Structure formats: C-alpha cells, structure tokens
Amino acid sequence: MHSYASIRNTAYECINLPDGSKADFAVFGRSLRLGGAGTDTNGSCSMATRSQPPIKRTVTMQDVGERAGVSQSTVSRVLSGSSPGIPISEETRQRVLDAVKELGYYPNLHAGSLRGQKTRMISMMIADIGNPFYHPMVRAVQDIAHGHRYDVIVTNTDHMRENEMLFCESIIRRPVDGVIMVPYHLGNEDIEMVIERSGAAVAVLGQHITHPLADVAFGDDDIATREAVTWLIEEKGHRRIGFIGVTNRFSAGERRRLAFLESITRAQLAFPGEYHQVGDWSPESGERAMRRLLSLPEPPTAVFVCNDLMAIGAIEAAVQAGVRVPEDVAIIGFDDIPIASWTRPRLSTIAQFPAAMGEAMARAIFERIDGEYEGPARRFEFPCKFIEREST
Amino acid sequence: MHSYASIRNTAYECINLPDGSKADFAVFGRSLRLGGAGTDTNGSCSMATRSQPPIKRTVTMQDVGERAGVSQSTVSRVLSGSSPGIPISEETRQRVLDAVKELGYYPNLHAGSLRGQKTRMISMMIADIGNPFYHPMVRAVQDIAHGHRYDVIVTNTDHMRENEMLFCESIIRRPVDGVIMVPYHLGNEDIEMVIERSGAAVAVLGQHITHPLADVAFGDDDIATREAVTWLIEEKGHRRIGFIGVTNRFSAGERRRLAFLESITRAQLAFPGEYHQVGDWSPESGERAMRRLLSLPEPPTAVFVCNDLMAIGAIEAAVQAGVRVPEDVAIIGFDDIPIASWTRPRLSTIAQFPAAMGEAMARAIFERIDGEYEGPARRFEFPCKFIEREST
DNA sequence: CGAATACTAGCATACGAATGCATAAACGTC
DNA sequence: GACGTTTATGCATTCGTATGCTAGTATTCG
Numbered sequence: 001m002h003s004y005a006s007i008r009n010t011a012y013e014c015i016n017l018p019d020g021s022k023a024d025f026a027v028f029g030r031s032l033r034l035g036g037a038g039t040d041t042n043g044s045c046s047m048a049t050r051s052q053p054p055i056k057r058t059v060t061m062q063d064v065g066e067r068a069g070v071s072q073s074t075v076s077r078v079l080s081g082s083s084p085g086i087p088i089s090e091e092t093r094q095r096v097l098d099a100v101k102e103l104g105y106y107p108n109l110h111a112g113s114l115r116g117q118k119t120r121m122i123s124m125m126i127a128d129i130g131n132p133f134y135h136p137m138v139r140a141v142q143d144i145a146h147g148h149r150y151d152v153i154v155t156n157t158d159h160m161r162e163n164e165m166l167f168c169e170s171i172i173r174r175p176v177d178g179v180i181m182v183p184y185h186l187g188n189e190d191i192e193m194v195i196e197r198s199g200a201a202v203a204v205l206g207q208h209i210t211h212p213l214a215d216v217a218f219g220d221d222d223i224a225t226r227e228a229v230t231w232l233i234e235e236k237g238h239r240r241i242g243f244i245g246v247t248n249r250f251s252a253g254e255r256r257r258l259a260f261l262e263s264i265t266r267a268q269l270a271f272p273g274e275y276h277q278v279g280d281w282s283p284e285s286g287e288r289a290m291r292r293l294l295s296l297p298e299p300p301t302a303v304f305v306c307n308d309l310m311a312i313g314a315i316e317a318a319v320q321a322g323v324r325v326p327e328d329v330a331i332i333g334f335d336d337i338p339i340a341s342w343t344r345p346r347l348s349t350i351a352q353f354p355a356a357m358g359e360a361m362a363r364a365i366f367e368r369i370d371g372e373y374e375g376p377a378r379r380f381e382f383p384c385k386f387i388e389r390e391s392t
Numbered sequence: 393m394h395s396y397a398s399i400r401n402t403a404y405e406c407i408n409l410p411d412g413s414k415a416d417f418a419v420f421g422r423s424l425r426l427g428g429a430g431t432d433t434n435g436s437c438s439m440a441t442r443s444q445p446p447i448k449r450t451v452t453m454q455d456v457g458e459r460a461g462v463s464q465s466t467v468s469r470v471l472s473g474s475s476p477g478i479p480i481s482e483e484t485r486q487r488v489l490d491a492v493k494e495l496g497y498y499p500n501l502h503a504g505s506l507r508g509q510k511t512r513m514i515s516m517m518i519a520d521i522g523n524p525f526y527h528p529m530v531r532a533v534q535d536i537a538h539g540h541r542y543d544v545i546v547t548n549t550d551h552m553r554e555n556e557m558l559f560c561e562s563i564i565r566r567p568v569d570g571v572i573m574v575p576y577h578l579g580n581e582d583i584e585m586v587i588e589r590s591g592a593a594v595a596v597l598g599q600h601i602t603h604p605l606a607d608v609a610f611g612d613d614d615i616a617t618r619e620a621v622t623w624l625i626e627e628k629g630h631r632r633i634g635f636i637g638v639t640n641r642f643s644a645g646e647r648r649r650l651a652f653l654e655s656i657t658r659a660q661l662a663f664p665g666e667y668h669q670v671g672d673w674s675p676e677s678g679e680r681a682m683r684r685l686l687s688l689p690e691p692p693t694a695v696f697v698c699n700d701l702m703a704i705g706a707i708e709a710a711v712q713a714g715v716r717v718p719e720d721v722a723i724i725g726f727d728d729i730p731i732a733s734w735t736r737p738r739l740s741t742i743a744q745f746p747a748a749m750g751e752a753m754a755r756a757i758f759e760r761i762d763g764e765y766e767g768p769a770r771r772f773e774f775p776c777k778f779i780e781r782e783s784t
Numbered sequence: 785c786g787a788a789t790a791c792t793a794g795c796a797t798a799c800g801a802a803t804g805c806a807t808a809a810a811c812g813t814c
Numbered sequence: 815g816a817c818g819t820t821t822a823t824g825c826a827t828t829c830g831t832a833t834g835c836t837a838g839t840a841t842t843c844g
Contacts, residue, residue: 057591058567060800071824076802086803087821106589109566110505111800115829119502120566121545129530135522142521142548151562153513154546156534170543174501174512175450197498199449283730312734338675342704344736452830463794468832478833479791503830507799790841797833806825813818 059105067099068092075100079107113175122178122365123153123200125167131281131309132337133354134182137205140358141180148366150177159248159281161185172197178365180358182206184251188214201368203361208250210377215364217357217380221252221334224350224384225259225304228332232302233267236330236392242275242300244289244310253281253306256334260304275300279310286310290317294329302330302392308337308349315343315391330392336385345390353382451497459491460484467491471499505567514570514757515545515592517559523673523701524729525746526574529597532750533572540758542569551640551673553577564589570757572750574598576643580606593760595753600642602769607756609749609772613644613726616742616776617651617696620724624694625659628722628784634667634692636681636702645673645698648726652696667692671702678702682709686721694722694784700729700741707735707783722784728777737782745774 061075068075070092078088078096099105113119122145126134138154145152153176157163164186171179175198182205183190191211195202202211207218232238243260246253257276264271277292279285286305290313293299305311311333318325325331325345333340336351360380367373453467460467462484470480470488491497505511514537518526530546537544545568549555556578563571567590574597575582583603587594594603599610624630635652638645649668656663669684671677678697682705685691697703703725710717717723717737725732728743752772759765 057589058800062800072801073803073825074823076800077823080802086823089822092822104589106561106564108506108800110502110511111829112802113502113829114500114506114799114831115801117802117829123543129521129534130527132524138521138546139548142546146547146558151515151545151547151566153543154530154534155538155543156531166538169498172498174543197449316734339731339734342708342731343734450830454830464831465795465833466793468830469793472832478793481792484792500830503799504832505799506801506829507831509799509832786844788841788843790839792839793837795834795836797835799831800829802828804825804827806823808823809821811818811820814816 064099068095121176123176125181133335136355137358140355141362144362201365203364222259225256229263238302240300242303244305283313286313287317290314308333308335348389348392351385456491460487513568515568517573525727528747529750532747533754536754593757595756607770611774614651617648621655630694632692634695636697675705678705679709682706700725700727740781740784743777
C-alpha cells in the first residue's frame with residue numbers, strides 16, 4: 001500500500017564502494033514490506049516450523065545471504081569491506097549488494113554492541129537541559145557525533161549526586177564508546193570506575209578532574225571573575241559588593257567564590273556574611289537571593305552572580321523592588337547565554353564558550369575511539385571574556 | 393587503590409526482592425576491581441587459554457554463577473524474577489545475590505537488546521535543542537523514561553527533511569522500544585515504516601499524523617491564533633497586521649498562517665503580500681523579517697509572529713529602528729518560552745504546554761511498551777492560552 | 785515400598801554479526 | 815598427472831542473556 005517514497009529515495013546507497021571505501025549504510029529497499037513478496041526464489045520465512053506466524057520484521061544477513069545464494073559470512077565480508085586478505089569475487093559482491101537493496105537490509109547495531117565492537121553511541125551527562133548554557137555544548141557534541149554516525153544519549157542530573165551516580169551505573173549496564181560529562185559531585189574515583197568497567201573514552205567538563213585518562217575541558221573562570229570584580233571596584237568605584245553563588249565544594253561556583261573573595265580582600269573591602277547569598281542556579285533562586293540582599297540595612301551597590309539565570313532573577317527582583325539597575329545596584333552574571341542580551345537592561349556578564357568546550361570534548365573522545373590518540377589526559381583551557389552591557 | 397566510595401554506597405541493592413517485586417539493578421560491588429581479588433574460589437579468568445592477558449573487564453552471569461556454584465541460567469532466573477513456574481531455593485538465591493554483590497555484577501543491556509527483549513532505550517527527535525520550547529518536552533520525556541529506567545537518545549533535525557529521514561534509518565539500525573518525534577516533513581508512510589521495521593511504540597507531536605498506531609499530541613494553535621488575531625482587531629483596533637511565519641506545508645507555522653488569514657478575512661481587512669514575511673524560527677530571522685516589515689511604506693501596526701524566538705528578534709529590530717513597542721507596533725509571539733517574560737517589553741504570546749505534551753507522549757509509549765495499552769492511536773489535544781503582557 | 789509429584793537446577797539454543805579456520809575449486813608448475 | 819598455490823566461500827564460534835526442555839533429588843501418596 002504505502003510506497004515509502006521519501007525514505008526510499010534517500011541518497012545513501014553506499015555500502016561498500018568498489019574503490020574500497022566503506023560505509024555502514026544500506027538503503028534503497030526496493031520493497032521494504034517484509035514477508036509478503038511471494039515470488040522470491042526462497043523468500044519464505046526460514047522459521048516456518050515455529051508455531052508463531054512467520055512474520056519476521058528484521059532483515060538479517062542470513063536473509064540477504066539466502067537471497068543472494070551465499071552464506072551469512074560472505075554477506076558480512078562484502079558489507080564490512082572484507083579484511084584485505086580475503087577476496088570476494090565481483091560477481092558475488094554484486095549479487096549480495098543487489099539482495100541488500102531488494103530486501104532493504106540494515107545492519108543491526110545491537111549485535112555489534114554485544115560482540116564488543118563499536119556501539120556507535122556516546123552518552124552525555126549534563127546538569128539541566130533547561131539551562132541554555134548547555135545547549136551549544138550538547139549541540140556541538142551531537143553534531144560531531146552524528147558526523148561520525150553516532151547517536152547520543154543525553155541525561156540530566158539536576159546537580160544531584162544520586163543522579164550522577166545513576167548515570168555511571170547506566171554506563172556500566174550499557175557500555176558506550178564515549179562519555180562526556182559535566183559532574184558536580186563525581187570525582188576521579190568514579191571516573192576511574194566508569195573507564196575501567198566500560199572501557200569508554202571519557203571527557204569531562206571540570207577543572208578538578210585529574211584522572212590520567214579523562215580528557216578535560218574548563219574555562220578560566222577564576223581569572224575572569226577576578227578581572228570583573230576588580231573592574232567593578234577600580235573602574236566603577238563599588239565598595240559594597242554582594243555575591244550570589246551556590247553550594248558545592250567542587251563546582252565552578254565555588255571556584256568563582258574564592259576568586260571573588262580574593263579580589264575583595266586584595267582591595268581591602270569588607271565582605272559581611274550577609275553579602276554572600278546562595279542559590280541553585282535557577283532564576284527563581286536568584287530572585288530570592290537578590291531580595292534578601294536588597295532587604296539588608298545597607299544593601300550592596302553591586303552584585304556578582306554566579307550564572308546568568310540567577311542574574312536574570314536578580315534583575316527581576318530589583319525591578320519588582322523598584323530598585324534601578326544599574327543606577328542603584330549593578331548586576332553582573334556569568335555564561336553569556338543568549339537571553340543575557342535580550343533582557344532590559346541587557347545583562348553584563350562573563351562569556352564562556354560552551355560550543356567550543358563541547359567540540360573539544362567530542363573531538364577528544366572520538367580521537368580516542370578512532371585510535372588516533374592514546375596518550376595521557378589532555379587539558380583544554382578556554383578563556384572567558386567579560387562583556388559589558390547595561391546592567392553595570 | 394581507589395575505593396569507589398561514592399558509587400559503592402548507593403542505595404540500590406534491589407535486584408529481586410524476596411516479596412517477588414523485581415528490579416534490574418545490581419550494585420554494591422564489595423570490590424569493584426576486577427581480576428585482582430586473588431583468593432576467589434575459582435575466580436581466575438575462564439578464558440585463560442587465550443593468548444591475551446586474562447584481563448576481563450566485564451562481569452557476566454557466568455562469573456556470578458561460578459562464584460555462587462550454580463549455572464548461568466540459574467543466575468539469570470534469580471535476577472530476572474524467575475518465571476513463576478520455576479522455583480529457586482532460598483539458599484541458592486541468596487548465594488547468587490551475594491556473588492552479585494561481591495563481583496559488582498551489572499546486567500549487560502546490549503545482550504537483552506540483541507535477544508529482542510526490551511532495549512531500555514527510547515529515541516527522541518526534535519527540531520532544535522537551542523529552542524527553549526523543546527526543553528520542557530525533552531525534560532518531561534527524560535524524567536518519565538528515567539523513572540522506567542530507560543535512557544533517551546536525543547536528536548536534532550534542524551527542521552531538515554534529510555535529517556528526519558536519517559533519524560528513521562537510525563532507528564531501523566538500532567531498534568528501540570519507543571520513539572517520540574516532532575516531524576516537520578515526515579508523513580504517515582515514514583512512520584509506518586519505522587513501526588513496521590523496528591516494532592517501536594511511536595508518539596508524535598503533530599496534528600497531521602494519522603497513522604493507526606502512532607499516538608499523537610498537538611495543540612489547538614489554530615483556535616488560539618484566531619482568538620488572538622481577533623483580539624488584536626476587535627479589542628485593540630488594529631487594521632494593518634503583519635505576519636511572520638515559516639515555509640513548510642506540514643508545520644504548525646502553516647496552520648497558524650491559515651488561521652491568521654481566516655481571521656483577517658473574516659474582519660474584511662486587507663492583507664497585502666508584503667505583510668507576509670518568512671523566517672526560519674530563529675531570532676535572527678525574526679529580526680530580518682521585522683526589518684522588512686518596518687521598511688514598508690505603510691508598515692503594519694501589529695505583527696503576529698509564529699514563535700517567540702522570532703518575536704524576540706522582531707522586538708530587537710523595532711528597538712534598533714527606534715520604533716516603540718507596543719505604541720508604534722504591537723508584537724505577539726507563540727510558545728511562551730521563559731524568555732518571553734524577561735524581555736522588555738515583556739512579550740505577549742500564546743502559551744503552549746510542551747511539558748504536558750512531552751509527558752503525554754512519553755506516557756503513551758510506555759503504556760504500549762509495558763503492554764498496558766494496545767489499541768488504536770490516541771490523539772491528545774492541548775489547549776493553548778493567550779497571555780497578554782506588554783508588547784501588545 | 786514403589787510410584788507419582790513436587791521442587792530444583794543444568795543443558796542447549798537463539799538473537800545478529802564478525803572472524804579464525806577449514807575447504808573447495810581453479811590454475812600453474814614440474 | 816601429482817602437487818603447490820591462489821582464490822573464493824562456508825563452517826563454527828563468540829559476545830551476554832533468556833528460556834524451553836531435560837534431569838535429578840526430595841517429598842508424599844497409595
């Protein structure tokens with residue numbers, strides 16, 4: 001009934017070109033309907049002795065072989081480019097290729113995964129898809145993976161340790177070729193376990209990871225933080241600066257807090273405890289934190305916020321409280337997510353480059369997967385960049 | 393050396409509880425280091441005849457069986473809750489469970505996938521992770537999937553037909569239990585093929601899909617569009633209304649265009665061709681489209697934009713052109729992504745409920761996967777809701 | 785006391801593809 | 815014409831798990 005026109009016409013008829021190049025694609029099923037052809041030479045289902053109706057939905061190499069009058073192993077060799085030592089006659093190769101087309105054969109990736117070949121999957125762990133910071137990163141990883149004909153499993157942790165550990169377990173249960181993660185709690189031991197048990201190539205966003213085999217990407221957010229805070233003090237003349245951060249001894253938030261404190265101390269400014277507020281990266285938490293700061297008897301005249309989402313919440317809180325930004329209070333964010341340039345006032349922030357980070361991590365693991373690199377862990381550092389807009 | 397403390401302490405020791413409930417988790421490896429225990433009863437690698445060093449990274453049921461002094465099949469039955477007819481003595485069960493713990497055994501999901509059991513994966517196709525509209529949807533799907541202990545493969549199509557077809561092919565090559573997609577080009581035939589070849593449960597966001605087995609979710613965006621446009625005309629008194637849409641005969645954009653035209657026509661307003669501008673869903677394209685509208689000799693006093701991202705671009709274009717929103721031109725968007733309430737002016741828009749849609753689709757496929765529902769396709773309609781803010 | 789009936793647990797096989805090894809045919813050489 | 819060599823293909827096994835079938839041991843019944 002259906003013609004499957006759109007799929008059928010795809011331009012992927014490139015299983016194993018005569019010139020020796022190979023591809024893992026087999027398309028152009030002349031008739032993708034299965035089990036109904038009728039006039040095949042020996043097209044009846046080979047499982048006919050079963051009590052179940054002979055409906056077989058998957059086309060296997062066995063089927064292709066029967067159709068072409070060769071064995072399954074020959075089909076495998078034709079399709080996989082036959083290891084150089086083992087020649088295949090041109091006639092056989094052609095018969096197999098024809099049968100592949102006629103039956104609409106596709107290789108079953110699950111089989112290869114089980115045999116310990118490539119799984120053609122990578123797994124990616126991020127904290128929250130809802131945070132735009134991660135989008136370009138996921139994007140970059142996906143694009144590179146798809147270029148390698150890999151699929152990507154994406155998982156959120158919501159910054160929770162338990163979810164990060166579940167992620168590791170899921171990799172042991174379903175080993176993949178590569179893993180990219182943004183851990184907030186996991187340490188080198190956990191990564192060691194993932195590598196040892198799954199054999200995957202691992203890349204991590206996180207300065208604190210020093211596993212000898214895990215490639216690492218990170219931003220120099222401490223430097224950028226010091227520069228920005230110093231700028232607030234020296235250029236803008238702020239003396240009372242608040243800080244909205246997060247709780248986690250590993251995270252970038254903590255690194256930024258230390259860098260912030262360093263700048264404050266160096267300038268010999270006071271930093272009362274109430275000036276340090278804690279959120280959870282979300283706009284709502286930023287809004288709450290800002291409200292607390294604004295309700296202080298002597299509120300800060302500038303606030304350094306650990307990410308843009310919380311900074312946006314902070315702006316919102318200020319607007320609602322009738323406090324002008326930046327006249328009454330300056331706000332500075334971190335990440336430079338797209339929204340940052342659409343708020344009013346537009347948000348001053350420190351740009352990171354998640355797309356570049358994602359790309360670096362993806363390239364790193366594919367170099368390992370493809371055997372192009374086998375050495376020790378590499379560390380990719382990405383400079384951050386302060387962007388002055390209207391909120392400071 | 394390493395203790396793997398964090399993983400080891402996870403609270404997932406719940407393989408197959410005595411009460412009959414079962415879980416597919418096996419954790420608490422007392423010693424997750426492999427091949428080094430030394431004093432195992434028969435812990436030496438069973439593959440010792442190989443020339444390769446006896447480093448075996450994966451712990452299999454065979455290993456567990458040897459440790460517990462039972463066969464692999466018995467281990468399987470203990471762990472999988474043993475089909476009711478086949479009882480297992482409590483002592484054996486306990487020995488197996490102990491061995492599982494001691495060896496840190498995890499089931500290998502690839503094996504089950506090959507055997508044609510559940511793959512414990514679902515695949516999700518969206519147009520663009522960069523568009524916040526999809527986040528709550530992906531989120532909802534992931535959360536429900538993880539609740540079922542499923543992983544989610546996420547793929548972008550960038551609205552391109554070719555990528556949508558590649559997605560279908562990838563599902564044939566690596567069958568999954570469930571598929572959720574947001575197609576812009578695929579039709580019923582393509583979905584038929586996916587279902588037939590992969591056997592997956594399929595749910596689709598898209599009113600135009602009427603496949604007898606594919607559950608469908610969609611919003612009543614045409615109704616919402618008519619209401620909003622009529623409101624612009626009747627309540628706000630606009631007579632010259634522009635439209636920024638997209639090109640695609642299937643997409644929601646086209647449906648909204650038709651609904652828009654209907655309202656215009658019913659009000660007997662003129663709609664010159666230049667008032668219809670086309671973008672590609674992105675803010676930049678919205679900005680360009682708006683610039684074209686504003687440069688007309690008689691620009692519209694209100695513009696209906698097919699999604700929020702383009703509407704934000706439109707606001708940007710207006711601001712840059714010195715045109716006041718909403719005094720000089722009213723702008724109305726579609727989707728109600730979070731950013732919409734952070735722009736200035738805050739964007740009036742038509743809310744959709746992507747989280748609810750994602751949840752509906754995920755529940756639908758899991759009902760089919762779990763065999764709780766086997767009937768014909770269901771259609772889940774979600775009302776849209778106009779939200780008046782400051783841009784109109 | 786022998787036989788029927790629980791209980792248990794192991795053996796063998798299948799899933800789909802890759803690959804080492806064996807084999808068959810064709811050809812050339814002495 | 816026997817043998818070595820090349821060329822082309824098939825057989826059998828492997829990956830880790832689930833499961834139908836078989837076999838053995840206790841327990842109970844006639």
